[in-house]
Amino acid sequence: MFPKQLENVLLKVQKPGRYTGGELNSVIKDKNKIDIRYAFCFPDTYEIGMSHLGMKILYSLINERDDAWCERVFAPASDMEEQMRSLKVPLYGLESGDAIKDFDFIAFTMMYELCYTNILNMLSLAGVPLRSAERKNLSPLIVGGGACACNIEPMAEFFDLTTPGDGEEVTNEVIDLYKIHKAKGSTKAEFLREAAKIPGVYVPSLYDVEYNDDGIVKAIIPKDGAPAKVTKRTVKDLDTMFAPSSFVVPFIEVVHDRTTVETFRGCIRGCRFCQACFLYRPIREKSPETVEKQCRAIYENTGYDEISLCSLSTSDYTGLEKLLNSMLDWTVPEKINVALPSLRADNFPEELMKKLASVRKSGLTFAPEAGTQRLRDVINKNITEQEVLSTASLAFKGGWTAVKLYFMMGLPTETDEDIEGIAKLAQAVVDEYYNNPDKPKGRGVNVSVSVATLVPKPFTPFQWEPMITPEETKEKQTKLLSYIRSRKISVSMHNSQTSFLEGVFSRGDRRLSKVIEKAWEYGCKFDSWDDSLKFDVWMQCFEECGIDPLFYTARKRSYDEVLPWDHMDYGVTKQFFIRENKKAHEGLTTPCCREKCAGCGAAAINGGECSEIRKSVV
């Protein structure tokens, strides 16, 4: 429940439902019977945060504890922020309405780099000093997780600790340890030193970073007993892993408003640009029975009419057919739509498509990622044009008339021919529609092409690659548009400036902390929203801090360079990434894990276990 002072302002702001709390299934506890107050913050608006599965999992997980109360916090939009600042209402938890500055933990999940200024803005709205060193007390502890935790260096000055990898186990371990130290009256330094001993906990302040004269990292030196390498946490068995049985059901419409259940973690494909593929290895599958049970529970507790089976590549789930056959028995009569995001064009059986369309049709999206076969080989996206076209053809036969195609530009070795290839492939899909005798009668086709710019990310074979500049991006974008001939094709492209900033921070180091802080001081926030990005201000901040952003993006790194994230261990070995990088430049593909184990090394951090290895042995 929101603080009383806000009652009169809620009708003056857009979508007050973002700020009221009180949604169905939100957890209310008696704060007098609670030891640990935990604020789970999502550094973007309510609509985006409420779509985030990780938040739902950890919210339920922490609230399972009798001694802790986890509340949700989102970044208020500008109109609300103005009201809160003028009324001096500090950032509050949606469940209790209490100021989060008095909580034990303020946790952030970081899904992308452009939320960094929002994190600072939320800390400021909460009334908490930004820098870890300025916060002397044990609480509130500022902790972080999510994909960006693989290289949190640009935010290292602000966080007390982060938890790279799966959060299901380590979150509780950190809370347990904190509880002991809170009772003992330990200092923050004492707690952090102990916390760094928990596997999968990274305490940035326990590492000194030295630089060479050319600005490249010389060494990352652990101190006070902190481990030289922080190994990400991996939950071994997804069937026994904690999973929520209900979601908070928002009043207002959010981006993904549905039941979402994971089918497996990791990805067998090994596309060389994809960070998620490598961050979440090794492959661990949930059994179809577990998935179905979890879907059913959440559906019954929420009333959602859509279930999304989520993973990095859902058609690679070995239990998919069994799961759908069993699930559709109850989802069809109960008018529930089952959605499969992240399908691949090469293994989508016709039977499945028919079954899925039996309640409502949802969109169909393919991700060829590159316009020519040569470039698809470079990035190891093992899909042929023929596979895309034949799957599209099947879809058209099944009544679909809209297809989305995802591409990237700025890939290593890319030429004009590859950019033209994007237009050609989109055109081929359009032609496929009109040549299809079984196409839906009397309706046109709509092919939407979405083109992103490659941001080379840590823990991918492309982590050493230069990224194209915003100018080059714009050039390529203009070129692509000139190749499009059909009005059936609509093209949307990522903002070259947001991609550039993402590029700087994803492979950045600690020296960027001051740039981020300055940008926030100059009013930068919601940088991922095109209408609020202040790119010129960002450039000014780099200049004032004496930092050249191109150092982070445009430079080709050498294999032996110390990378700012070298003290993080995500399982997949550097040798594997080097091997894959070399193969990319030779235009050689690597078969997917199911065909042949490529020896990425990820199984080692999971006791040698990987669903794919197990199968090949059996």
Next chain:
Amino acid sequence: MRSVRVWFKKTGTAIYISHLDMNRCLSRAVVRAKIPLWYTEGFNPKPYLNFLCPLPLGQEGLNEPLDIRIEGEMTNEEVRNALSSVMPEGIEIKSVTDPVMKTAQITSAEYEITLETGCENTAADFALKAGEIIKSGELVAEKRSKKGVKTVNLCEMILSFSAVADGAFIRIKTVTATGSASNLNPDLVLTALFEKTGFEPVSRKISRTKLFNESGEEFR
């Protein structure tokens, strides 16, 4: 298939749920309630829900009607019990009845409004002035509708109005035209009154208490 009329109360945090969001929110609630629902037969099957008289954002409703369609043998009492257990905070099921009147028969509604002034004299002063203005029969304001902005005399749509000071509060009871033919949001009356008198309350609470048909009977 039969229609049942669900009467609910919307207060507290629920007043910040807009009409569109109410539709989504209660569609899910009826699914959770495991009532044998009748689904629309279109391309995108949905449970049938009809809010007879949508409440504006920020206003309470003490007894609001919602029609749903069900199949099978469930009694009104069973529907009521099933729904009661699944409602989000701020929405309370009052009763479930067979529909007697049609939506189009709603012509007016009674509202209770509380304004907070922070000062007893101001409250008394405004209550007096407001009563006089409405009595004069003319309170002109711009009213937005789907057809555009129009200047109208609000008094023509006010059936009754009384304002009394209660300490530093002002309590207003008014019946205004409501429904598809003619509709007046009492918030518009307040805004017009504030503009005319130069008074601005610290807070306002608007609560719809009853709906009526043309002959002044309570809507059933």
